[in-house]
Amino acid sequence: MDAVEKRVRTFVRVKPTADFAQDMIKFGPDNKSIDIYIKKDAKKGVVNNRQTDWSFRLDGVLHNTSQELAYETVAEKLVSEALIGYNGTIMCYGQTGAGKTYTMMGATAEYKHRGIIPRVIQQVFKATAHSVRVRVSYLEIYNETLSDLLSTRTSSGTSDVPMAVVDCPQGVYVKGLSIHPVSHEEDALNLLFEGETNRAIAEHTLNKNSSRSHCIFTIYIESRFRVCSDVKCVNSKISLIDLAGSERLSKTRSEGQVLKEAMYINKSLSFLEQLIIALANPKRDHMPFRQSKLTHVLKDSLGGNCNTVLVANICGEAVHVEETLSSLRFATRMKWITTEPVINETYDREGTVKALEKEIILLKQELALHDSLVNRSLVTYDPLTDIQKAEIKSQVHKYLKGAIDEIDIVNIRQVQEVFKQFKLIASQQEHEVEARLRSKYALIDKNDFAAVAAVHKAGVVVVDGHLMQEENGRDLRTRTASFSSRHSGKKKSRKSNEQPKKEGIWTSPSGRDLVGFLPSKSQVINSTKDLDVREGARNQDTANIDTELSKPAPVEDSQRPSSPPSKPVAFEQFKEECGSEINRIFKENKSILLARKKRSTTVAQRINFIKREMEGIQKALEAQKQERWQQGEYVDEKGQIIIDEKEFSLIMKLKDLKEEYRSGYAELQDLKAEIQYCQRLVNQCRNKLISEFEIWYNESFLIPEDAREALKPGGNIRPGMIPINRVMCLEEDEQDRFERxxxxxxxxxxxxxxxxxxxxxxxxxxxxxxxxxxxxxxxxxxxxxxxxxxxxxxxxxxxx
Ligand SMILES: Nc1ncnc2c1ncn2[C@@H]1O[C@H](COP(=O)(O)OP(=O)(O)OP(=O)(O)O)[C@@H](O)[C@H]1O
Known part of the structure; x- marks a missing residue:
């Protein structure tokens, strides 16, 4: 996303006072400017060049403003933007006792006076859906030492991980700082209040409860949602910073530990100021982030890619005017810092894949539901296995041969596979035909009249509208052949071309190439669930299953008072009732399997028989050849050998047998694939039958009656769930009841x-x-x- 350049937004908030220095502090009519006027110091004489007037222009002045209005002005927009992925920072700066903590935390005793942080938490939880993950952390920087206000550390302060600010490509993070997931507003407020009570506080003249540390409460928001098929992650954080107050040591009259704290505070604020000056200067290339813990931690919270808001808290009394001036100067500098907020979004590839997988499962479930409504209970939508593909191939071949009238299709994958097979066969045929023609004939363009005349002279036929010329007549005494006639069937073809001549016999080339799909008597199994096969022994028993189930019911079964029936008896009942459909399918598949096996044996026997017959003919042909050779061969005028009718009929018979052999062999291969596939279906059905039976047996006889009732559709539990009414009955203590x-x-x-x-x-x-x-x-x-x-x-x- 393109970043739009913005500036840090700055506001000034004046702490209410009865002693407001009206003549020194003046607000502009648009409530966006503030003028400070300091009278010339008479002691410094007539020549006094000290500036006495200042005018500051900010984004708003909050004077006598309620907490609610202050929040709306300062924070609401920033939080809304954080919820869509922009980082945000709100920081309170000012002299001690000027109202920074009041602005950030508020007076927590009263809801109306709660400050920005509790309100941010409320806004975040109001807006976020359940899919959004919210976490919080609370960091304190006290005397240049980092500490975790939400840490579970013991009071001795020992921790496994020493806390440190660490730079990383995404910005900075504090190593060892605990980050707590919170699921609702109250959780987050608990942690906030918890952390608040752990802050370092001390008393001095200007503030009874002065915060002696810088504190950063951070809210991390992480939401994930789908954008088309991608899972988008949007992460943002809101840093809410309550700085320790700058103080004039003379004014606060601090001593001892408080004085030491004040020195640390002033030093770190002075580094912060230097950093702000550097950040506000576009020509500076080095930013002194690492000068102090505070500036280092704020590296990605000031400017950069986040929305930043500064509230300068000031006191309205004349006595504090120097500090007020200093805070306003700081605010003005901050105003010059440019920011380029961008939405922090990433795409979660793994999440995308998971989401898509989830969607596939859902769609499959939907399909299954649809199938069961239209009684297509066994359709699967997984990619086809090799066996299923072989089955489809076999069906396509049979369909082309006319052995079956329909190809059973139940899903799109099968449709695609059927088309693929048709395409494959068509292209195979095309190549085979062309190769055969080329090996036999020279193809000539029929518009080339000279060539046509020449080939006519040499004895040429018209095949399928093309002129063809035999290249040589090596194999048989074939001279011409009507190729198109072969389409109508080999017998017819042979007859129509038979032109017996005394001196020889005309014959056509083998028609085998076009008859790749000879009719087969084999039957069809639906690749996924053809249950319509009417052949075979339908009443095959389920002996195997019975054996498995004849094992006695577990001991505990028999100890049950209801004494469930034995499994074999129950299984008979199951097959009659709930399991009747699976049982029927199982039986049918088994009968189909048997029929296939039977058919396979027949085909194998036939192939063997043909093979023997072919061997016999080959011997006879050999003998004929010998005899012809011994008696002397007849040759026609072109020198080609002329064979007699007996030899010719032997050749033709051998050719037919070869064809039959090939077709039988192909059928046997198909049958083998079918058998393998059927066997798998039978096994699957058997397993399904057993597992369904086990579930049915458990539910019918072993699960107690009340649990069974609850498990029924509409019952109050699903397996693995605790009934909600029982959860609701869990005892609540007096406090909970009171709070409710x-x-x-x-x-x-x-x-x-x-x-x-x-x-x-x-x-x-x-x-x-x-x-x-x-x-x-x-x-x-x-x-x-x-x-x-x-x-x-x-x-x-x-x-x-
Ligand atoms: N806008 C306000 N309205 C009412 N009371 C306020 C306001 N601002 C500050 N106060 C009160 O002034 C006192 C000092 O305020 P606070 O503790 O917030 O100052 P601080 O800037 O955080 O001081 P320090 O830096 O010393 O921690 C508190 O009692 C607080 O309730």
């Missing part, structure tokens, strides 16, 4: 349920943890324990 009640009795804002549930869970969990640790500390001093947290009113947990 809350859900139904909170009609005013049903969307808040997940938020409150997650909040309650996290609070309970932490209250419990705190209580336990306090208890340990207090050593047998039970009483009232405080359970206070950031952005949360004090509450009390009674310890009994």
């Amino acid at each position: 009640m809350q859900e139904t009795t909170l009609p005013a804002c049903p969307a808040s349920v997940s938020f409150y549930r997650a909040k309650t869970k996290t609070d309970q969990k932490h209250a419990y943890t705190r209580t336990m640790s306090s208890l340990e500390k207090m050593h047998k001093k039970p009483g009232l324990i405080t359970a206070a947290g950031k952005n949360k009113p004090l509450s009390f947990l009674h310890v009994m």
Whole structure:
């Protein structure tokens, strides 16, 4: 997808105050600009070049704005775009206590005051379908150390994988950061609140609950869908960044650990600023991403291929105007960073193949359903096996010979194979005929009158509208032959051309070449399920199967109170009832198989007989030749040998026998293929009969009555499933019941349920943890324990 160049969108949010410096901070009428005016410092004298007025133009100013409006302005569009595959980043920057955490997290005690992150989670889950995979991670950078706020690590902080920022072709990732799949809003909120309570917080003069770390809550969205036959994967992530606040050490009067934290924070923010300056300059080719952990982690979240939004949080009091100026400068620089958001989509070839396979299975099931509705229960749609192809070939040959009137076709593959066979035969015939003609005759263009006259003179016949000339008469005393006459059958052909002459006999070349498909008496088996064959012993018993089933039922069967019938007895019943159709097919296939075997024996015997007869004739011909040679040979005027009638009839007979032999041999080959195929069908039927019987036997006699009822169509379970009503009956505890009640009795804002549930869970969990640790500390001093947290009113947990 083509990227469209955009810029980072920047907003300024002013923390409400009763002491707003109206004369120093002014907003433009369109709410997109902010002017700062600082009075000249009289102490610096008359010559004072210090700038006193600044004007900043941004994408919006949020002043006295509710959390809801702030979200709509800053985040809603970005999240919508993330849902279609664009990465998005929202970052809050500003001096300490200016409202960054309030903007990102909000005051979590009250739903109305929840910040951007809980709202993003809500929007994501509102919009995503079940096929979308959502995961979250929560990273903290504290004093240049990466830590996982959702880690299951022990408090000692030991972890198998040391956390590190790693560059990869797709961007950067944090090695060792846990990423948690979440299936609904509440899950994600649980993790958010959980992580939030793990953040490093400290108190200083400007903020009682100052975040001492940079935190990045990331939501990964992965959706897959079909585009024609391809499976498209769209991946995106939304990075929600709450930076630690910059602070003037003099103002915050921090000391000790808090002072150390402040130094780290200021340093990393200063690297961030340098990076922003570099990113905003299109001429810069080196970007100092690696200067700090923060800038390195943000490598693919600032600009690049993502939608980026910055919220600069400022305080409205005059005393903070220097910091406000600094934040606005930062925002203005950010505004100059260009981005090229692109949809992160990939095609999953493996997924495509899987999806297609799934579709094939579905289509096959649909076909099977259709077949069973029209009583074509045994049709298969798999590619034809060699045996099936041989069977079709055999049917086509027989059809051409007139031995059968129809070719049984039940699916498209068979249609294609039949056509293929016809084509093959046609082209074989064409080549054979042409080769034979060429070996015997010279083909001359009939419009070439000179040539025609010449060949007429030499004794030529017209064959199928072409003039043909015999090249030589080596084999027999054949001079001319009406080729077309051979089409009407060899006997007729011979008769019509027989022009007995005293001095010799006219004969035609062998007609075998055109009779590749001599009528055969063999019968046809439907390659897949011709059950219409009426020959053979229809009532062949199923002795083999009976033997297999005569094994007694398992011991546990007999221990059952219902005492199921023995398998052989049950099998008889099965064949009469449910299994009657399979049994019928089995018997029919078996009878066809027997008939084929019988026919094959007959054909083999006949071939042997013909062979012996041919050998006899060959001997007789040899003797004739000897005799002719001894008596002296007759030759015509052209020097060609003239044979007598006896020898001629022997030759003709030998020719007929050869033909018969070939046709018998071909039939035998066909029969062999048929037998092989039939045998397979019989085996398949036998197995099917047994397996169906086993299922029927189990269902009828071994599965308990209530389970059988449930398994029936319309029953409440399918094999492998737990009845939903049983799942629903699983005991819920008091808390669950209470929460369910809350859900139904909170009609005013049903969307808040997940938020409150997650909040309650996290609070309970932490209250419990705190209580336990306090208890340990207090050593047998039970009483009232405080359970206070950031952005949360004090509450009390009674310890009994
Ligand atoms: N827009 C606002 N409306 C109401 N209260 C706000 C607003 N912004 C901030 N506050 C309040 O101001 C106090 C400080 O805000 P917050 O903790 O969000 O600041 P911060 O920028 O995150 O500070 P730090 O960088 O020190 O963590 C909080 O009590 C918060 O509830």
